[in-house]
Amino acid sequence: MSVIGATVAGMDSTRLTPTAVAADPELADWRVLLGRLSTRFATGSFVTGARLVAAITEIAEELDHHPDLDLRYPHLTVTTVSHDVGHLTGRDRELARRVSAAARSMDVSAVPAEVSxxxxxxxxxxxxxxxxxxxxxxxxxxxxxxxxxxxxxxxxxxxxxxxxxxxxxxxxxxxxxxxxxxxxxxxxxxxxxxxxxxxxxxxxxxxxxxxxxxxxxxxxxxxxxxxxx
CATH class of the missing domain: 3.10.180.10 (2,3-Dihydroxybiphenyl 1,2-Dioxygenase, domain 1)
Incomplete structure (x- = not known):
């Protein structure tokens, strides 16, 4: 993974570049839009979307790093950036990787081409x-x-x-x-x-x-x- 910076106090604050995101197989579900990692999950139902939101909430609390979520009837859009430093970091990568894994465990597919x-x-x-x-x-x-x-x-x-x-x-x-x-x-x-x-x-x-x-x-x-x- 290509990053800029260093790990601070156990939290990965290394800067994550768009080029690194595009080349990272573990971030295949995600795209960089205006300095943020974004994707959409085709949940197909509000109930499934809510279940995925619950799973993301647990991940976010564990990592102490919280994304923006937009839940609609057929899909869930997720966006993350490290607000404290104003750019993407390794924290966003770890969150995104974990969120994708949670979605796959629920048989929910990512549709990153739909975000803008x-x-x-x-x-x-x-x-x-x-x-x-x-x-x-x-x-x-x-x-x-x-x-x-x-x-x-x-x-x-x-x-x-x-x-x-x-x-x-x-x-x-x-x-x-x-x-x-x-x-x-x-x-x-x-x-x-x-x-x-x-x-x-x-x-x-x-x-x-x-x-x-x-x-x-x-x-x-x-x-x-x-x-x-």
Missing amino acids: TLEVALDVTDADRVRPFWAAVLGLQAGADGDLADPAGRIAPLWFQQMDEPRTARNRFHLDITVPHDVAEQRVADALAAGGTLVSDERAPSWWVLADAEGNEVCVCTWQDREDF
Whole structure:
């Protein structure tokens, strides 16, 4: 396993990179999305999902490392990051490995290709001027980087793209959809087949810029070539 850092006080705080995750056979169920390990389990029923949640709760308590869980009728989505250091660590790897083992013991399959993370981007010339308005109207909080986020994780984050001049010829809002690296090209192909156009692939595989038939833009993003994500 490729990691950065060292083990501290018996807790594995070594930094876990997206490249290491992609190459780790014990993390085959998981994908890196915006610096977090994510996967989805196809439980097929709410009862099975609740049983898996209970098993994950026991694992999390034993490890003293707690993931975010989103239980729906047909599936359970699990996301983990080491919040105390702000990035993935060996603790997340151990949690993910144990969660996958618990799911397999219940005959529950992982479907990591189904996970994604949505962000909204706004082109601005003065982020400090407009940020308070968007924080107030959306009920979001500003982080150290100036991006706005929902502490409960229910609303898509909003980030501000600095422009030297006001954008007039193109839309100022666009969506960023971050997907597993191994499904990105198919997602782009599907969008193009559905009537979209390719605006730019200059930064692929980090991101592709696409537009719908009326020119509204979206970026399909991955962690590749930008390890900080």
